[in-house]
Structures are given as structure tokens and as C-alpha cells.
Amino acid sequence: MENRIIDLFRKKKKNILSVFTTAGFPNLTDTVPVITQLAKEGIDMIEIGMPFSDPVADGDTIQASNKIALDNGMSLEVLFDQIKNIRVHVDIPLILMGYLNPVYQYGIEAFCKKASEIGIDGLILPDLPLDLYLEDYAEIFKKYHLSNILLITPQTSPTRIRQIDEASEGFIYMVSSNSITGKSSGISDQQKEYFQRIEAMNLKNPKIIGFGISDRATFSTACAHAEGAIIGSAFIRALTTDENLPNQIRAFAQSIKQELR
Amino acid sequence: MYQVDEKGFYGQFGGAYIPEMLYPNVEELRQQYLKIIESESFKQEFDLLLKDYVGRPSPLYFASRLSHHYQTQIYLKREDLNHTGAHKINNTLGQIILAKRLGKKRIIAETGAGQHGVATATACALMGMPCIVYMGAVDIDRQKPNVERMRLLGAEVVPATSGSQTLKDATNEAMRHWINNPEDTHYIIGSVVGPHPFPDMVARFQSVISLEMKQQLLEKTGSEDPNYIIACVGGGSNAMGAFYHYLDRPQVNLIVAEAAGLGLKSGESAATTHLGKPGILHGSKTILMQTNDGQVVEPYSISAGLDYPGIGPVHAHLFETARADFNYITDKEAMIAGRLCSQLEGIIPAVESAHALAVLDQRKFESSDVVVINLSGRGDKDMRTYMNYNFDD
Numbered sequence: 094m095e096n097r098i099i100d101l102f103r104k105k106k107k108n109i110l111s112v113f114t115t116a117g118f119p120n121l122t123d124t125v126p127v128i129t130q131l132a133k134e135g136i137d138m139i140e141i142g143m144p145f146s147d148p149v150a151d152g153d154t155i156q157a158s159n160k161i162a163l164d165n166g167m168s169l170e171v172l173f174d175q176i177k178n179i180r181v182h183v184d185i186p187l188i189l190m191g192y193l194n195p196v197y198q199y200g201i202e203a204f205c206k207k208a209s210e211i212g213i214d215g216l217i218l219p220d221l222p223l224d225l226y227l228e229d230y231a232e233i234f235k236k237y238h239l240s241n242i243l244l245i246t247p248q249t250s251p252t253r254i255r256q257i258d259e260a261s262e263g264f265i266y267m268v269s270s271n272s273i274t275g276k277s278s279g280i281s282d283q284q285k286e287y288f289q290r291i292e293a294m295n296l297k298n299p300k301i302i303g304f305g306i307s308d309r310a311t312f313s314t315a316c317a318h319a320e321g322a323i324i325g326s327a328f329i330r331a332l333t334t335d336e337n338l339p340n341q342i343r344a345f346a347q348s349i350k351q352e353l354r
Numbered sequence: 355m356y357q358v359d360e361k362g363f364y365g366q367f368g369g370a371y372i373p374e375m376l377y378p379n380v381e382e383l384r385q386q387y388l389k390i391i392e393s394e395s396f397k398q399e400f401d402l403l404l405k406d407y408v409g410r411p412s413p414l415y416f417a418s419r420l421s422h423h424y425q426t427q428i429y430l431k432r433e434d435l436n437h438t439g440a441h442k443i444n445n446t447l448g449q450i451i452l453a454k455r456l457g458k459k460r461i462i463a464e465t466g467a468g469q470h471g472v473a474t475a476t477a478c479a480l481m482g483m484p485c486i487v488y489m490g491a492v493d494i495d496r497q498k499p500n501v502e503r504m505r506l507l508g509a510e511v512v513p514a515t516s517g518s519q520t521l522k523d524a525t526n527e528a529m530r531h532w533i534n535n536p537e538d539t540h541y542i543i544g545s546v547v548g549p550h551p552f553p554d555m556v557a558r559f560q561s562v563i564s565l566e567m568k569q570q571l572l573e574k575t576g577s578e579d580p581n582y583i584i585a586c587v588g589g590g591s592n593a594m595g596a597f598y599h600y601l602d603r604p605q606v607n608l609i610v611a612e613a614a615g616l617g618l619k620s621g622e623s624a625a626t627t628h629l630g631k632p633g634i635l636h637g638s639k640t641i642l643m644q645t646n647d648g649q650v651v652e653p654y655s656i657s658a659g660l661d662y663p664g665i666g667p668v669h670a671h672l673f674e675t676a677r678a679d680f681n682y683i684t685d686k687e688a689m690i691a692g693r694l695c696s697q698l699e700g701i702i703p704a705v706e707s708a709h710a711l712a713v714l715d716q717r718k719f720e721s722s723d724v725v726v727i728n729l730s731g732r733g734d735k736d737m738r739t740y741m742n743y744n745f746d747d
Contacts, residue, residue, distance in 0.1 A: 198648030244374040
């Protein structure tokens with residue numbers, strides 16, 4: 094079966110809306126209902142966050158959701174069990190995102206095999222840098238048809254961007270600013286310059302902009318310079334335990350998507 | 355074979371497992387650090403400060419009453435006599451000179467007990483650089499005097515309120531700050547932990563301890579080599595300093611004291627090599643206390659300087675290759691050894707260093723053995739802990 098990420102970017106060239114959600118948040122059993130509802134609302138792609146005790150690249154919102162999910166009892170075992178039949182309901186690309194240590198403890202090969210069996214299309218492991226990925230992981234990822242999504246930032250040198258482009262399959266995750274997740278508000282001229290600089294490089298992979306994308310305005314600015322964008326912290330903030338989950342997700346999706354259809 | 359390799363590894367441990375956001379900073383450091391710290395002008399500036407500001411060389415003291423008590427030849431390497439009261443200042447001065455030469459304008463640091471925070475704030479005051487120290491909110495509460503020292507020195511102390519609100523969370527916060535300020539800021543890590551090149555860099559700055567030891571032992575015993583060197587390990591910077599020049603001398607036995615807290619099986623411990631397994635945290639692969647699912651476990655020790663869930667990757671390598679012998683010392687064993695040293699030698703050790711002293715109760719040494727204990731810090735900061743401890747329990 095073809096990788097759904099590659100398929101998505103072949104069919105859709107702009108305004109791709111990707112959403113990050115933390116597995117097991119806000120309640121342990123919300124993982125599948127959240128994914129299913131996001132797909133129903135026409136979200137194009139989903140990153141499923143695997144919670145970790147020490148998420149160094151994340152800001153307060155996602156840190157807190159990680160802690161709640163872990164306190165709820167989330168683990169990779171539980172997650173894989175929850176989503177084992179996800180492909181019965183959901184056919185958009187699904188990506189697992191998280192820190193390396195839990196994956197390493199599960200066993201890299203066992204993890205990739207399991208993810209692939211479930212129908213996961215890609216992985217984002219922010220603390221697995223390019224050189225170590227190429228040396229120790231690339232072959233295994235390939236064997237199980239998992240795209241490794243690599244990050245670039247405003248500080249990444251052109252040479253390294255080319256290397257990352259070469260090693261990527263699926264898309265490149267463009268971190269919008271020098272920051273952790275959920276930090277900035279609005280998009281500055283400096284960031285736009287960075288977006289334009291990357292656009293002009295004509296990379297072989299499509300680009301998705303993430304970090305600091307929180308509403309319709311930032312989403313559409315990002316989409317003017319890349320194939321799409323990822324919203325994480327703003328979505329996590331939109332989820333609460335005391336209201337009807339599908340309604341919250343619908344309201345969130347509509348607040349971003351209106352006028353872009 | 356115990357030095358870092360070209361890719362930043364010690365055997366299977368080490369490396370730079372960092373998010374792309376930190377790559378330019380760490381890469382800049384990796385490319386520059388050896389060039390800078392091996393330059394003559396760096397060495398001159400660093401050595402002069404170690405001499406006139408820190409008060410080095412620190413004495414190697416023959417502890418005659420302790421020696422008599424344990425029926426062996428005990429020498430104390432007196433890092434407790436350094437300015438600011440511990441070995442930490444060796445590293446912070448080295449790193450701040452390096453930071454200046456990299457053109458950095460601000461310094462951030464993490465701290466557990468506050469010793470590294472104080473040493474960083476001190477170095478920043480000396481160099482006129484702004485300083486932000488992240489400290490777990492829980493630690494701020496239990497280490498008030500050090501918080502006040504840092505503030506008096508002009509540093510901003512920022513509470514880390516995430517996770518367990520202790521050292522590992524302060525480290526997370528410092529890393530986040532560095533991600534958010536990639537251009538003008540240097541992160542002074544306090545131990546031989548973090549992504550390559552930090553463990554090697556910190557080891558080099560602390561290696562002055564064993565460099566001096568060689569000369570001092572030659573003068574006092576006629577040989578550069580002791581039979582044993584004993585040091586405590588949290589992250590492991592004082593131990594690395596004491597071991598550094600002896601790593602390739604197998605005739606010198608290296609002994610590590612890890613903090614076992616209330617006991618190895620109590621669930622309240624920080625004895626990483628006894629309770630952990632290989633994992634990845636704070637940028638390097640090392641031995642890590644964690645759940646089966648790979649979540650980092652919060653360690654415990656009476657000593658705030660030893661309650662870190664990992665150890666430096668170089669120590670993980672020394673453990674795996676059995677180059678060093680890893681012992682575990684409970685709170686109680688450390689407190690008793692700390693009191694004994696106070697009463698026999700008139701030297702009140704930091705509770706961290708008391709863990710190294712406690713090895714004397716666990717192991718039998720020959721009367722002719724030369725045993726060096728790295729007395730990494732003084733106990734002034736621990737007076738409340740000593741006073742409140744129930745030795746009779």
C-alpha cells in the first residue's frame with residue numbers, strides 16, 4: 094500500500110491542515126474519538142503525540158497535556174492497543190510524534206513493525222537528529238515504509254537543509270521560529286523572510302509549517318509560503334474534559350478552515 | 355579507550371540526541387571548543403583565575419585520624435576549600451571564558467542544590483554577564499540560602515514548575531530557554547551530562563583535580579598513583595575530574611559512590627547504575643532510571659546534588675567496561691560518614707562528598723593502600739540537613 098503522506102501531497106498542493114493531538118488526552122480513552130472526529134471534520138493529516146515525562150522541545154500547553162496523559166495511564170502499549178483498528182474508520186495520514194526514549198525502550202524495530210501494522214505512515218522524533226537517524230535508524234524505517242519527518246528551523250544552514258531534504262520522504266517540518274511549541278503569537282516579518290528564503294530553495298519535499306500556528310490568520314499566512322501547517326498547542330487548549338468532545342473539535346476545525354475551502 | 359570518540363560517544367553512550375532547534379548551538383560549540391580551550395591565551399586566563407580566584411591548587415591532605423580509624427592511608431583532595439565551596443567553580447569559569455570567546459552575551463544554567471547555580475552566578479558576576487539560573491520550585495524551597503546567594507550575586511533565579519520541579523525539570527527549562535535564545539546565549543551545564551561536547555568539555559575543565567593529585571601524590575608518597583580514588587557521582591563531574599588523568603592507568607582502582615537514598619529497593623533512591631538501564635535524556639544516551647515504558651523516574655537522595663536520574667555518559671561507559679567500581683551508599687551511611695569526618699578531622703563535608711567517605715565503611719583496604727577521597731564540597735550548605743537528621747533511627 095502506498096504511503097498516505099506521499100499520496101496526500103500528490104493530490105493536495107496547498108492549505109493542508111494538520112493537527113497534533115496528545116494520545117490519552119484529555120481522558121485516557123479519548124485518543125480514538127479525537128482522531129476520528131478530526132478526520133470527520135476534514136483535517137488532512139494527524140500527528141499523534143506519544144507522551145513523555147521530559148518533553149524539552151515543548152511549551153507549557155503540550156507539557157501539561159503530556160503529564161495528564163501519563164497520569165491517565167497512557168503508554169506505548171496502551172496507545173497501540175487503542176489504535177489497532179484505527180484504519181477501519183480513518184484513512185488520512187497518521188504520524189506518531191514523540192521523544193526517542195520511550196521508542197528506544199519499546200525497541201526500534203518492534204516499534205516500527207507495530208506502527209506499520211496499524212497503518213501509521215510516518216514518525217516525528219525531534220530528539221533523533223539527522224546523522225544518528227541515517228546511521229542507525231533509516232534502514233529500519235524504510236523496511237516498514239515509515240516516513241521520517243525531519244525538522245528545520247530559521248537557524249538551519251542551507252547546506253544542512255539540503256541534507257535534510259535529501260534524507261526526507263513525505264514532507265519537511267518547518268519550525269516557524271526559534272522556539273519551543275505554543276510560544277509565539279502572530280507571524281513576524283522576520284519569519285516571513287525565513288519562509289520566503291526556504292520557498293526559494295525549491296526543495297524536493299513539500300513543507301509544512303509548525304510551532305506558533307494557532308488560528309486562521311497564522312494558518313493562512315503559513316499556507317501562503319508552504320503546502321500547509323500544523324496546529325498543536327492551540328488544539329490542545331481547545332480540548333476540555335467538561336464539554337462534548339466532538340463539538341469542541343468541530344468548533345475548532347471550523348474556526349481554522351472557514352474561507353479556505 | 356575511555357575518552358570521547360570523534361562522533362561524541364563513549365562506547366555506546368553519549369552522542370548528541372538533540373532537537374534540530376539546538377543543533378546550530380551545539381554544533382558551533384563542537385566545532386570551536388577544542389580550538390578555544392587548547393589555545394595558549396585561554397589556558398593563561400583560565401589558569402590564572404584557578405590560581406588567584408579559586409585558590410588552586412586545592413590541598414591534598416593526609417587525614418591521619420581517619421587513616422588511623424580505618425587502618426589505611428587516607429588522603430582528602432580538598433575541593434571543599436575552593437571559592438564557593440565546591441569543585442563546581444572549575445567548570446563554570448572554564449565555560450564562561452569559552453562563552454565570552456564565542457561572543458555570547460548571556461548565560462543560563464540549571465541547578466539542583468544550588469551549588470552549580472552559585473558557581474555560575476559567581477562566574478557571571480566576575481565577567482559582568484547577565485545570568486539566569488533555572489531551579490526546581492521544590493529545590494528553591496529547600497535550598498533557600500543558595501537562592502539568596504545567587505540573587506545577591508546578581509543572578510535571576512527562575513523556578514522550574516514543570517514535572518517534579520527538581521533538577522531534571524530545571525535542566526528541561528534551561529534547554530527550552532536555550533532553544534528560544536539560540537544566538538546570544540550560552541548554556542553552562544553543571545555536570546558531565548548533556549549532548550556532546552558538554553560531557554567532554556566539563557571533564558576537561560574538572561581534570562585539573564587529578565592533574566594536581568598526580569603531583570601532590572608524587573611529593574607525599576613517592577608515586578603519582580594511589581591504589582584507590584573514591585568519588586561520589588550524581589551527574590559525575592567531580593568524579594570525572596578526580597579520575598581523568600588516571601583512566602588509562604589500570605593499577606589505579608576507581609570507585610564511585612552513588613546515592614542509594616533510603617535503600618536500593620525502597621523506591622526512594624538515586625543509584626542510577628543499580629536501578630537504571632540505557633536510555634536517552636537531556637541530549638545523550640546514558641544509563642537512566644526509568645519505567646518499563648521509558649518515562650524518566652524521579653530519583654531521591656538526601657543530597658540534592660546527587661538526585662539526578664541519569665549519570666554522565668562517560669560514567670555509563672566506565673560502568674559498562676567495569677573500569678570503575680560502582681557502590682551504593684544510603685542516606686544514613688553517608689550522614690554517619692559525614693559526621694565521623696567532622697569529628698575526627700574537623701572537616702564538615704558536603705552530604706554529597708560524605709557518600710564517597712562512606713565507602714570506607716563498606717570496603718576493606720590494606721594498611722599500606724593509598725586511598726584518595728575527592729572531597730568535592732563543604733558542608734556549610736547542609737547544616738540544616740545534619741542538624742535535623744535522626745542518627746539513631
